[in-house]
Amino acid sequence: MESMNASRPRSVPGFGRGTRIVQIVRQYTPSRGGLEDVVSNLSRSLVDRGFAVRVVTLDRLFQAPEVALPTSEIIDGVEVVRIPWRGSSRYPVAPEVFRHIADADLVHVHGIDFFYDALAWSRPFHRKPLVATTHGGFFHTKNYAAIKKLWFGTATRASGWGYDALVCCSQSDLRMFEPIAGAKVRLIENGVDIGKFAGLASEAPMRRMVTIGRFSVNKRLDRLIETMAALRDLAPGWQLDIVGSPSDQTEADLRGAIAARGLENVIRLHVGISNNDVRKVLAQSSLFVSASEYEGFGLVAVEAMSAGLVPVLHGNEAYQALAARHQGLVVTDFSRPDLAASAIEAAFQRLSSSAALRSQMISGASQHGWDGVCDQHVALYREVLGPRLQEAFA
Structure with a gap:
């Protein structure tokens, strides 16, 4: 090719x-x-x-x-x-x-x-x-x-x-x-390839978020699912798109976990989709979320920033370092779904009240x-x- x-x-x-x-x-x-x-x-x-x-x-x-x-x-x-x-x-x-x-x-x-x-x-x-x-x-x-x-x-x-x-x-x-x-x-x-998803996030704030990555145990997608259950009670209307490909977790594993919490209508699973399809998902989103317990750097979070998404991240070492460099990133504890849900809703409220936050994310990503x-x-x-x-x- x-x-x-x-x-x-x-x-x-x-x-x-x-x-x-x-x-x-x-x-x-x-x-x-x-x-x-x-x-x-x-x-x-x-x-x-x-x-x-x-x-x-x-x-x-x-x-x-x-x-x-x-x-x-x-x-x-x-x-x-x-x-x-x-x-x-x-x-x-x-x-x-x-x-x-x-x-x-x-x-x-x-x-x-x-x-x-x-x-x-x-x-x-x-x-x-x-x-x-x-x-x-x-x-x-x-x-x-x-x-x-x-x-x-x-x-x-x-x-x-x-x-x-x-x-x-x-x-x-x-x-x-x-x-x-x-x-x-x-x-x-x-x-980071900051041109791949540049500026794609929805210009109008939406209660819709996305996570991107392999379906790996260390990504703690189970905690994202639990957080969505807490969000449903805190602020109805939230939706989550999970984008990735199977690793040590399968598509069936995740669909089973989603169904067990009755969240089929608010969590969408996108398996092995093209970058063009990822772009369509990002265009309808305002936040990026990751409950990952370990990251070497946090590359996907920076890609999300380049799109104009506001990241809400689990407090692993790499994400804490990234948040220290970029104002506007949110670090929370996804082992506590109630706490993570509150952090997500608060991030959405800040985005809704500040038109500059989306642009701030895009500008911050350009450093990488x-x-x-x-x-x-x-x-x-x-x-x-x-x-x-x-x-x-x-």
Whole structure:
């Protein structure tokens, strides 16, 4: 699938034209999610700057492992190579990755998984400069907490020393990884595609809200459903759109939970819909809500801001950091449905009384655009490659 974008790539001083960056990530398009969006946007931005970019990813989606994806294709100027894997989706083993880094000038691994460990321990053989981005590590849920903590303090720590730099995409990641990686850590917060949903939120305040993301246990959609039950009693007329795709929760799980509370008429479930259909949902909404217990950065919340939606968020560490930077965001406790319902209604009342709040959200989101974030990555690549640039690309 070739991109229709025919813009001319611009050269980056210090890099030879066609410098090859290999991005490695376990899931990529057609999978949809925050990690996939980050790698896709970074890759496209690098291509626009004249880099040759290859994404190496797995050949089956975790939510549809029976479907084999194309082994290679070009998407928006990015070469995408998909390789076989075995084992668990928590730690998919894919040794064929080594075949696809031989011509790389730099390898950038996304996530803390098999690829992170394997590329580090094999570095004496492949001898490629290595960068990794943490993306929250593997602490998205509290499951197996003791084992995760042990693994993090031993295997993850040891693998980290095989990297030239570890990119932390949030302040919480920085605090997590700095004790085990020291001076190798860099803070580069995730960029956001602020043009995708720009200004789409309803201009007239509406008692309608949306949440977007995978159907994962850590997203605590169960708490959103309970909050809707509380809202029904507090201020009738509220509606919720849940947009996403199955993960460790299925569509049937969610529909059952909605039916159990008798909320079929006020909660709409949108499974695997296109961005065009997401835009239609946003155009009828005023608030974005997330009860997630863990976020690496809060990318979808910023996308919601770019649309002009007012976010009402659970007080996890990433959301608290985001709210500290942007006035108007609301942090509450979704473990208490009555409290969360009151916060949602109060946010709606503020929006109804302040025409500037919608514009304030859009303006705040603009701080997270991809141009500046890509520039930070290019600067890091230049630092890591150092003298090699003069030798290889003169």
